[in-house]
Amino acid sequence: xxxxxxxxxxxxxxxxxxxxxxxxxxxxxxxxxxxxxxxxxxxxxxxxxxxxxxxxxxxxxxxxxxxxxxxxxxxxxxxxxxxxxxxxxxxxxxxxxxxxxxxxxxxxxxxxxxxxxxxxxxxxxxxxxxxxxxxxxxxxxxxxxxxxxxxxxxxxxxxxxxxxxxxxxxxxxxxxxxxxxxxxxxxxxxxxxxxxxxxxxxxxxxxxxxxxxxxxxxxxxxxxxxxxxxxxxxxxxxxxxxxxxxxxxxxxxxxxxxxxxxxxxxxxxxxxxxxxxxxxxxxxxxxxxxxxxxxxxxxxxxxxxxxxxxxxxxxxxxxxxxxxxxxxxxxxxxxxxxxxxxxxx
Numbered sequence: 284x285x286x287x288x289x290x291x292x293x294x295x296x297x298x299x300x301x302x303x304x305x306x307x308x309x310x311x312x313x314x315x316x317x318x319x320x321x322x323x324x325x326x327x328x329x330x331x332x333x334x335x336x337x338x339x340x341x342x343x344x345x346x347x348x349x350x351x352x353x354x355x356x357x358x359x360x361x362x363x364x365x366x367x368x369x370x371x372x373x374x375x376x377x378x379x380x381x382x383x384x385x386x387x388x389x390x391x392x393x394x395x396x397x398x399x400x401x402x403x404x405x406x407x408x409x410x411x412x413x414x415x416x417x418x419x420x421x422x423x424x425x426x427x428x429x430x431x432x433x434x435x436x437x438x439x440x441x442x443x444x445x446x447x448x449x450x451x452x453x454x455x456x457x458x459x460x461x462x463x464x465x466x467x468x469x470x471x472x473x474x475x476x477x478x479x480x481x482x483x484x485x486x487x488x489x490x491x492x493x494x495x496x497x498x499x500x501x502x503x504x505x506x507x508x509x510x511x512x513x514x515x516x517x518x519x520x521x522x523x524x525x526x527x528x529x530x531x532x533x534x535x536x537x538x539x540x541x542x543x544x545x546x547x548x549x550x551x552x553x554x555x556x557x558x559x560x561x562x563x564x565x566x567x568x569x570x571x572x573x574x575x576x577x578x579x580x581x582x583x584x585x586x587x588x589x590x591x592x593x594x595x596x597x598x599x600x601x602x603x604x605x606x607x608x609x610x611x612x613x614x615x616x617x618x619x620x621x622x623x624x625x626x627x628x
Contacts (some may be wrong), residue, residue: 319519321593326363328369328547336521336603343606344596345483345526357453358384360421361446361480363391364431365408366545369415372459374589375529375602377535379457380420387453388416388424390440391476396431399547406429407544418537430557434475437529442475446483447493451501459483459561459581462511462605467518475623476494477511484509507609512602524606528589529599535589536582552580 311317319335360376362368368376368388380386390412398404409426427445429437449455461468463477484506485494497503513520528535539548553573559565567578568583576586586600593601 292441298600323591325584325591327587329516330366330419330514330547331585332592332603333513333515333520334517336513336522337519339521339523341523343524344522344598347378347527347530348382353379354383356456358383358386358457358459359389359453360386360419360456360580361389361391361458361476363434363461363470363476364397364545365390365394365412365415366397366539366542366548367461367473367514367555368459369419369535369542369548370585371461371514372510372602372604373419373535373538374531374600375510375526375604376419376421376459377531377538378526378528381531384457386419386421387449387455388412388421389446389449390424391428391429391432392431392472393426393428394431394545404544411542411544411549413536414541414543418534418541420534429472432470432472437475438477439475439479443479443483444493446480447487448487448496448501449569450483450487450506451496451504454502454504455506456504457508458506459509459510459512459604462513462520463555464511464605465515465518466520467515469513473514481509504607508516509607511605511607513605520603521605522603524604525592525596525598526602526604527593527596527598528602529593531581532586532589532600535600536578536586539581539585540577547585548577548581550577552576552578555580 319336319337324332324334358376358379360368360372376386393405394408394412395401395404404619405428412426413424425477427442429442434442458480460480461473461477463481465473465477468474488503488505488587490497490503504521510524541549543549550573552569553576555566556573556576558568568579570579589602591602592603593599
């Protein structure tokens with residue numbers, strides 16, 4: 284539990300977070316092979332990568348693509364709280380949008396639990412959600428305003444229905460969100476939102492659910508691709524895709540800096556700079572202004588675990604996902620087999 288506790292003082296956090304790249308591998312008897320792999324960790328933040336990943340044998344490294352190969356496609360980045368997308372998949376969102384996607388950011392909670400008071404948290408995080416969307420390149424940001432940390436008390440079917448409406452309205456091809464099968468997830472909002480987001484993908488493609496949508500002019504949509512990211516500090520998750528975000532790390536940093544009301548980013552660098560100045564000290568890394576301090580703090584400390592993850596694959600920075608791609612055209616495959624093998628009576 285100790286690592287899950289976020290230290291309010293930046294200076295205290297730095298003093299308590301020695302840089303580490305993981306210990307030596309355990310010694311297993313010859314008949315055993317590892318099935319999950321420990322990730323190297325910086326020790327600077329509990330809000331980055333999980334402790335372990337299980338890598339699939341068809342693991343793909345997704346690299347930046349030239350031009351705009353995704354032109355005309357739409358993605359929805361769905362987050363329970365205003366810091367989830369920028370922390371865990373912001374680089375991939377920026378990459379896909381740069382490659383042609385039109386992107387939308389959907390926040391499900393009101394983030395009341397993150398602010399000086401409940402009311403301040405709601406207002407500040409509403410502002411932040413719109414600010415986060417800009418450096419990622421999203422066209423628009425939405426909020427549903429459910430109670431923070433209490434979404435398991437809400438009707439999941441209602442959250443799902445609202446997502447189905449947006450999928451159909453925006454004609455979403457791809458979603459990025461938390462893994463609904465996230466091992467050891469401790470945040471109830473994460474579980475509720477990820478389950479609703481996944482079920483909405485399936486139901487948005489049907490022609491019987493919510494027929495009033497069609498009367499209003501909406502069309503069904505098959506959400507064909509899903510990037511599921513993990514947030515389970517002491518757990519592990521299946522990973523079959525590593526995304527190279529080296530070219531987009533600054534977009535991700537700016538999105539986290541924009542998230543002022545909560546999380547380990549926002550104005551943390553400026554606060555640390557002022558704290559050190561009162562002690563007659565300075566950290567050269569932070570530069571000479573609040574803006575440079577905030578950017579440097581996020582990139583050097585909060586992005587370090589993503590740099591260490593990328594390093595394992597020869598990349599500058601990386602994000603990890605359980606990726607679900609488009610399903611095969613089963614009907615066409617079946618018809619092709621029949622056409623090739625059918626014999627006359």
